[in-house]
Amino acid sequence: MSVPFRQNARIGLHLMKQKLKRVKYYPFIVEIEPLFACNLSCPGCGKIQHPTDILRRRLSVEDVVNAVEESGTPMVSIAGGEPLLHPQIVEMVEALTARKVYVYLCTNAILLERRLGKFTPSRYFSWVVHLDGLGERHDAAVDRAGVFDTAVKAIRQARERGFRVTTNSTFFNTDSPKTVRDVLDFLNDDLGVDALMISPAYAYEKAPDQEHFLGVEQTTKLFAEAFADGRRKRWRLNHSPLFLDFLEGKVDFSCTAWGIPSYSVLGWQRPCYLMSDGYASSYHELVETTDWDSYGRGKDPRCANCMAHCGYEPSAVIATMGSLRQSLRALVNTH
Numbered sequence: 001m002s003v004p005f006r007q008n009a010r011i012g013l014h015l016m017k018q019k020l021k022r023v024k025y026y027p028f029i030v031e032i033e034p035l036f037a038c039n040l041s042c043p044g045c046g047k048i049q050h051p052t053d054i055l056r057r058r059l060s061v062e063d064v065v066n067a068v069e070e071s072g073t074p075m076v077s078i079a080g081g082e083p084l085l086h087p088q089i090v091e092m093v094e095a096l097t098a099r100k101v102y103v104y105l106c107t108n109a110i111l112l113e114r115r116l117g118k119f120t121p122s123r124y125f126s127w128v129v130h131l132d133g134l135g136e137r138h139d140a141a142v143d144r145a146g147v148f149d150t151a152v153k154a155i156r157q158a159r160e161r162g163f164r165v166t167t168n169s170t171f172f173n174t175d176s177p178k179t180v181r182d183v184l185d186f187l188n189d190d191l192g193v194d195a196l197m198i199s200p201a202y203a204y205e206k207a208p209d210q211e212h213f214l215g216v217e218q219t220t221k222l223f224a225e226a227f228a229d230g231r232r233k234r235w236r237l238n239h240s241p242l243f244l245d246f247l248e249g250k251v252d253f254s255c256t257a258w259g260i261p262s263y264s265v266l267g268w269q270r271p272c273y274l275m276s277d278g279y280a281s282s283y284h285e286l287v288e289t290t291d292w293d294s295y296g297r298g299k300d301p302r303c304a305n306c307m308a309h310c311g312y313e314p315s316a317v318i319a320t321m322g323s324l325r326q327s328l329r330a331l332v333n334t335h
Contacts, residue, residue, distance in 0.1 A: 014074045025258045025287040027073040033264035034059040038082040057265035071283040075102040084111040097124040109151035126164040166195040180226035195238035202308045215305045220249030242316035255296030259314025
């Protein structure tokens with residue numbers, strides 16, 4: 001039970017309106033990257049590899065609000081880079097939540113404890129803390145000792161202050177079903193976070209480490225075995241049941257890259273935040289001029305091993321909406 005009912009209802013209503021209006025392309029959620037600068041140099045990240053002049057750029061609050069209003073999205077994920085380094089991040093969050101936009105603010109949590117007092121708990125707001133393993137496993141993933149302990153302490157502080165906290169865990173080919181279960185058990189039971197997100201490691205083209213990304217067969221084997229004992233039903237996973245089935249290899253989907261578009265200091269990224277086939281100056285330009293049918297597994301070789309949520313979670317949601325049985329099944333994931 002991980003997604004608040006009001007939030008699920010709001011998203012469902014948004015999607016239904018688009019369907020009734022016969023809108024072909026529309027956002028489920030917009031990923032906003034107000035900066036690429038970061039206080040970590042994770043070997044699996046391609047964002048911090050940009051040149052210095054780009055790393056110095058920042059989106060303004062007005063830039064972000066305009067992007068949200070143009071796209072009509074009901075929900076945003078603010079990522080980066082490290083968003084807490086942005087000098088206007090508080091104002092950005094306040095401007096969006098005042099418009100009743102659901103905001104997920106992603107952070108590595110190094111600065112979280114020091115910044116908590118500047119934010120106000122809201123049903124429209126959730127922290128998203130990246131934790132890619134327990135203890136030394138996470139510290140190795142971010143290439144800095146002590147980050148795991150700092151993040152756990154900050155999460156406890158955030159929850160004590162009344163904030164909703166979600167975690168996001170990426171798993172690599174060095175993971176096993178046991179390491180997946182161990183981190184999710186810890187986050188779900190010991191730390192008690194509100195919701196958990198998971199992802200197979202995806203191949204950023206510019207990432208320094210290209211050796212530890214998962215292939216499709218590796219991904220489905222890893223998650224099928226990790227979920228085999230029924231724990232999937234107990235964990236507060238912030239995903240549609242069909243997307244979890246997809247990770248296990250029980251179903252397959254085509255990519256719906258337009259469902260979670262990415263807006264950054266460079267503009268609207270084409271076709272998704274994992275690939276850089278140019279940028280559009282507006283949301284409408286992005287959806288109207290991108291050849292969406294040319295992307296996805298079996299279409300573009302760069303997509304061959306991708307099972308990322310930005311392309312396949314929207315596909316799973318669309319499939320859910322088209323099935324009464326799957327819609328009822330998805331209701332179990334609300335509270």
